[in-house]
Amino acid sequence: MPMSKLFIPAAALLLCAQIGTRAGGQTPAPARSNTTIHATANEVLLDFVVRDKHRKIVKNLKPGDVQVFEDGVPQKVLSFHLAEGYSVQAAAAKQPKIAAAPVPQTLRKVNLICIVFHNQDNLDATMRKLRIEAVQEFLSNQMQPDTWIGIFYLGTRLTVLHPFTANRADLLRAASNNFTGGGTFQLAKVADAVLNGTPNLDVIEGFSSGRSGGGVEVMQTGKVSTAANASVDVETGLAADAQRGDIVDQKRSFGGIDGMRQMDQMKTMISELGVLPGHKTVLMMSPGLTTTGDPEQFKPILAAANNANLTVYALDTNGLSANSNVQAGTQALQHVAALSAQQSKGANQTSDSTATTGSVGQDAELMRQDDYLHNAVRTSDTQAPLRALSEGTGGFLIANTNDFRKPFQKLIEDVGAHYEAAYHSTSDKYDGRLRKIEVKLARADLTVETRLGYFALPDLPGAPSLTPVDVAGLMMLNAQPRPHAFDFRSAAFQFRPEGETSQYAVTYEVPTSSLTVTPQPQLKQHHVHVSVFALVKDSSGQVIDKFSQDAPFEIPDDKMAALAGASIPYTRLLSLPAGRFTVETAVLDREGSRASTSEVVIENPPSKGIGMSSVLLIRQVDAATGKPDAADPFRVGSKRVTPELAATLQAGAKPFVYFVVYPDKASSAHARIEIQFLIDGHVVARRAEDLPAADAEGAVPKLFGTLAKPGNCELKIIATQGSESLERSVKYTVVAN
DSSP states (O other): OOEEEEEOOHHHHHHHHHHOEETTSOOOOOOEEEOOSSOSOOEEEEEEEEEOTTSOBOOOOOGGGEEEEETTEEEOEEEEEEEOHHHHHHHHHTSOOOTTSOOOEEEOOOEEEEEEEESOTTOOHHHHHHHHHHHHHHHTSOOOTTEEEEEEEESSSEEEEEEEESOHHHHHHHHHSOSOSOEEOBHHHHSTTTGGGOOOGGGSGGGSBOOOOOOOOOOOOOOOOSSSOOOOOOOOSHHHHHHHHHHHHHHHHHHHHHHHHHHHHHHHHHHHHHTSSSEEEEEEEESOOOOOSOGGGTHHHHHHHHHTTEEEEEEETTTTOOOHHHHHHHHHHHHHHHHHHHHHHHHHHOOSSOOOOOOHHHHHHHHTHHHHHHHHHHHHOSHHHHHHHHHHTTOOOBOSOSOOHHHHHHHHHHHHOEEEEEEEOSOOOOSSOEEEEEEEESOTTOEEEEOSEEEOOOOOTTOOOOOHHHHHHHHHHHSSSOOBSSOOEEEEEEEEEETTEEEEEEEEEEEGGGSOOEEEGGGTEEEEEEEEEEEEEOTTSOEEEEEEEEEEEEEEGGGGGGGTTOEEEEEEEEEEESEEEEEEEEEEETTTTEEEEEEEEEEEOOOOSSEEOOOEEEEEEEEOOSSOOTTOTTEETTEEEEEOOOSEEETTOOOEEEEEEEOOTTOOSOEEEEEEEEETTEEEEEEEEEOOOOOTTSOEEEEEEOOOOSEEEEEEEEEEETTEEEEEEEEEEEEOO
16 A cells, blocks of 8 residues: 655754744654555535524424535435434444444534633622633533634634633633733634634635624614613702713713624624634623614624624623612612603693793703613613524523523533434545535525535545644635645655555745744744645546645744745655656645645656666755664765755756666666766766665665756766666756856
8 A cells, every 4th residue: 555754854954953943842753644545435424403594493304304415416315313412412322333334424513612701801709700610610511522612802802812622621721811811813823623624615715814893883672671780860959950961961972882882892703703614602701781772783783693603692790699780770760760750740730821840950850761761771781682692693691690500501402403414425536626515405494504515535544634734725725726825846756666666755845935924022033834735646536645744933033034045845755556646735824824736747657677766956965863764765874865846056056966776686787877967958978887786775876966057957867787777867957147
């Protein structure tokens, strides 16, 4: 079976030594993975959620109500059932399984739970304790697989307190700390842990930083509550009446501003979290919302939340704490009622002949009763907008309780409830392409939430699961047209031809000038982050291997000068049978949210007799460190070479040439080579020499300096052994001054 291996050449290690270290301080060890040509199963297990027009989960569908399409082709559904939460799934997992059954491609609905602390930077000790206890209680619940939780703070902007993770201890620490040190919302940094479950082309735009929130006025609606602040002045004098009138005007003005501010916060939250893939559940812990009081301004909020696939479960962090707010709210409403009664009484006592006229202040107070009522409705019931936002997005409000156990259990059941449908895909081509999935329902009033699709990859024994880098790379390779935001070089070099199999070194060179360098002044350093992902395909387009590498670099400020003109190289070793192959690669500039792609074609003919590697131009020769590795083709005794991938050299360059001859062990004849140097197709120098005996691996490596004269240069190597001969060459151009 083909085997692959990853190397970071000496130039990369030199780069680390000169300008900084990789995150974590260590270079990854070479990785090996076996691959197979074809997958053995094409069964797909699809999760999806169905909601009604009120965003409530529908649980009464029958198999005949559902039809699954893959790339527009209807699929035969083999099984269909409702799984209500983790308990059902855990029970199913305990059922005995047939060992010989193929493992299906499981497309679980990725659940993102966003714990959002709203306006809680000035909480008193009691409320802060309640918040921490609520998070502890919530995290104690058993979550279904593929559930990721992140913690955010929503004030004037959405701040990331902890990115999505399944590590509950880290989440508890983030929830317990003060709101300091959080970062702004960036999809690539917040959602790295979940991108491996979301092959969604719509997320390509979200590869850049998250969108900022808007500034549109929005509202609240609902009945009057007594659980909020309401200032009440019981003085009845003229001055007090006038003062109350001023206070009403001030409250109406500042209350409206605060209402718009808090509704803008809701729009910011929806806008930022909306770029995340899949369905999002928001557990919003809030002491309440104030609003502008215009019911029509609330409708865009609900529409935006539903379009963003957000379900909000609001938790009023006031809990059951009884304080003067209750009485103050009651007194505000009683004051309005008293004014109304006074006005009614005055009207009954007025006659045509005698009119009872109160003081100017009393008249003004009577005129302002509508303002009092409006202000009481808008500011006293801060639970109403929480309830409206929750129920309008399919969630519910958790309020007036300090016991969160049952509400959280219901929330987890809602998050985990989904349908599962299994089918055999009608396609047997595993080419890395995104297979789009569509679920259609018999009822037009229902909506479906499911995966956009999945990447058609074969079962590669020993290969790790898709990583965030893999998914980002696959999305770039599936984009039309494929992106090309910057230049990088790639090439494939042949080594160790043995019958039907040869070793190939696929090498990349990414100029640091092509990458985004992010300054970090507080750390006196700069950050560079590059990732490489590649698919290896055979002549029919089937994927036979994949590999990736993620490389963040931290560069001290005083080493930035060394960055100019430097490159970051990568090499992957592949063992390929005879045939035609392509290596499709995506290089991701993670800091700049940019990507470029390339494609390398490998023609690997069967080999017999004497063998020879590709002829390589060498840019750099370094002293090798560590024990010799026979599998490393760039190790030459105590030296290690770095290939030059550029085909154009400057005048005055002094390139080296490297190749390896593999004499036929079955032949007793002596192996020889002839070296020819050509300019513009004409031989200007040649020499021949006998080769020394092969090493223990059957190889004769050759490394020497070559000419670099202006023009189109070619170095041709002809290896002979008895009647067998083999020719290889390398071409390059030297630019005159």
